[in-house]
Amino acid sequence: MIRWLLIPCLCALVIPSALHAQAKKRQPNIIFIMADDHANAAIGAYKSWLGPVVKTPNLDKLARQGIRFTNSMVTNSICTPSRAAILTGQYSHKNGVYTLADQLDKNRQHLAHFLRQLGYQTAMIGKWHLGIDPTGFDYWNILPGQGVYINPRLRAMGMTKKGLKEYKGQYSTDVITDLSLEWLKKRDKKKPFMLFCHFKAPHRPWDPAPRFKDLYKGVMIPEPETLQDDYKGRAKQVGNIKMRIGQDFSKRDLQMDIPKDKSAEELRKWAYQHYLKRYLSCIAAVDENVGRLMAYLDAEGLTEDTIVIYTSDQGFFLGEHGWYDKRLMYEPCLTTPLIIRWPGQTKPGTVNDDMILNIDHAPTFLDIAGAAAKKEMQGKSYKSILQGKTPPGWRQSIYYRYWMHLDGSHNVPAHYGVRTRRHTLIHYYGKHLDMKGARKMNLMPEWELFDRQKDPRQIRNVYADPTYAATVRELRVELDRLRREFGDER
Ligand code: CA
Numbered sequence: 001m002i003r004w005l006l007i008p009c010l011c012a013l014v015i016p017s018a019l020h021a022q023a024k025k026r027q028p029n030i031i032f033i034m035a036d037d038h039a040n041a042a043i044g045a046y047k048s049w050l051g052p053v054v055k056t057p058n059l060d061k062l063a064r065q066g067i068r069f070t071n072s073m074v075t076n077s078i079c080t081p082s083r084a085a086i087l088t089g090q091y092s093h094k095n096g097v098y099t100l101a102d103q104l105d106k107n108r109q110h111l112a113h114f115l116r117q118l119g120y121q122t123a124m125i126g127k128w129h130l131g132i133d134p135t136g137f138d139y140w141n142i143l144p145g146q147g148v149y150i151n152p153r154l155r156a157m158g159m160t161k162k163g164l165k166e167y168k169g170q171y172s173t174d175v176i177t178d179l180s181l182e183w184l185k186k187r188d189k190k191k192p193f194m195l196f197c198h199f200k201a202p203h204r205p206w207d208p209a210p211r212f213k214d215l216y217k218g219v220m221i222p223e224p225e226t227l228q229d230d231y232k233g234r235a236k237q238v239g240n241i242k243m244r245i246g247q248d249f250s251k252r253d254l255q256m257d258i259p260k261d262k263s264a265e266e267l268r269k270w271a272y273q274h275y276l277k278r279y280l281s282c283i284a285a286v287d288e289n290v291g292r293l294m295a296y297l298d299a300e301g302l303t304e305d306t307i308v309i310y311t312s313d314q315g316f317f318l319g320e321h322g323w324y325d326k327r328l329m330y331e332p333c334l335t336t337p338l339i340i341r342w343p344g345q346t347k348p349g350t351v352n353d354d355m356i357l358n359i360d361h362a363p364t365f366l367d368i369a370g371a372a373a374k375k376e377m378q379g380k381s382y383k384s385i386l387q388g389k390t391p392p393g394w395r396q397s398i399y400y401r402y403w404m405h406l407d408g409s410h411n412v413p414a415h416y417g418v419r420t421r422r423h424t425l426i427h428y429y430g431k432h433l434d435m436k437g438a439r440k441m442n443l444m445p446e447w448e449l450f451d452r453q454k455d456p457r458q459i460r461n462v463y464a465d466p467t468y469a470a471t472v473r474e475l476r477v478e479l480d481r482l483r484r485e486f487g488d489e490r
């Protein structure tokens with residue numbers, strides 16, 4: 001009892017300037033580590049069919065120390081648009097970055113500007129891929145476009161477009177980490193920081209670091225259940241997609257000739273082994289470098305004051321449905337890894353299934369930095385979820401839209417849809433419809449509905465099944481509602 005009575009007295013003794021300093025101290029540092037095309041299934045903590053072979057000790061450790069989200073998703077499953085959604089907190093139709101060919105508006109303010117206004121030092125290192133030079137950062141050093149894995153060349157702030165620096169004999173994931181550590185070492189230690197550390201890996205063409213070249217030599221990689229999917233009953237446009245393992249690979253993808261004497265089924269099995277070995281070997285270097293960043297935080301005594309986020313710009317097909325790549329509103333590429341460690345706030349080892357979107361990061365980081373979300377942002381802050389409390393009325397459905405209609409290399413149709421906890425309803429509307437107007441051929445509109453509770457692998461399209469008629473009606477109402485809410489009614 002005496003102890004309780006003492007607390008108000010002690011509080012009264014704290015002078016205002018000390019309170020101010022304390023409030024300042026509460027702005028944590030933020031490290032946003034984003035891989036490119038890293039699927040959940042390729043992280044040990046996510047416990048997929050790859051469990052026996054995937055090696056991610058540092059990411060698994062981060063998950064044990066923090067929170068792991070199982071329903072983190074993107075609003076448009078492709079590199080450039082996802083990166084723009086993260087910085088702006090907006091859907092593609094609001095930020096103007098619909099496709100790989102679009103650029104972020106160089107005059108607009110985004111997350112990096114806002115954090116700088118809140119007193120943060122900001123840096124962007126690695127893969128940027130937004131067309132323009134980075135804006136809003138105190139420092140940047142980026143790969144040109146996609147960049148390359150081996151002997152990467154990067155361009156630092158202040159260098160001309162041609163003034164790239166080559167890192168001879170080095171590997172992109174290592175270089176991006178080295179540059180991140182260098183920046184951390186020379187930062188102004190009086191200010192909080194926000195570091196965007198963006199790896200190129202494990203993006204195609206999946207070149208491993210020489211030290212991991214033989215990591216999976218002689219290992220048999222388990223196959224996903226749907227490797228030999230025949231797309232029966234799915235939308236016709238889906239069956240025509242060119243993301244098939246083996247059949248749609250180039251020699252460059254596997255660094256070896258694609259055999260011509262195998263049956264379609266054999267070719268898929270053969271190519272899957274080579275593809276996954278290359279992909280997982282790239283992940284090994286990502287994991288190792290996440291470990292280096294965490295070791296630096298520990299050595300500098302920064303761990304307690306730093307929130308670490310690990311995610312990817314989208315997920316990826318690792319043989320599910322016989323595919324590689326992304327783009328579709330199917331689980332493997334709609335969902336992304338999201339692991340967050342926030343010491344003192346997030347309960348270690350938490351697994352959370354709330355639906356998080358990539359447009360939520362910007363409002364969340366502003367919230368963590370002590371500011372409200374900007375009114376143009378369409379995402380929501382998940383800060384209180386990190387602290388163990390899901391806000392009442394948190395979303396129970398998400399809206400998704402992919403705009404690149406029948407893109408030459410992959411032939412994926414444009415589509416939008418709604419995903420709830422149980423169902424995914426997708427509309428392939430058959431047209432090219434961005435701000436530049438219709439330019440590509442029209443197809444017959446088609447729909448797909450998956451009941452993921454009964455069909456988690458998404459192989460049974462039940463849109464036309466009469467027992468789902470009421471579900472279809474409800475989901476179409478919800479889809480219309482979401483399209484109105486987000487201002488996307490074209
Ligand atoms: Ca990507």
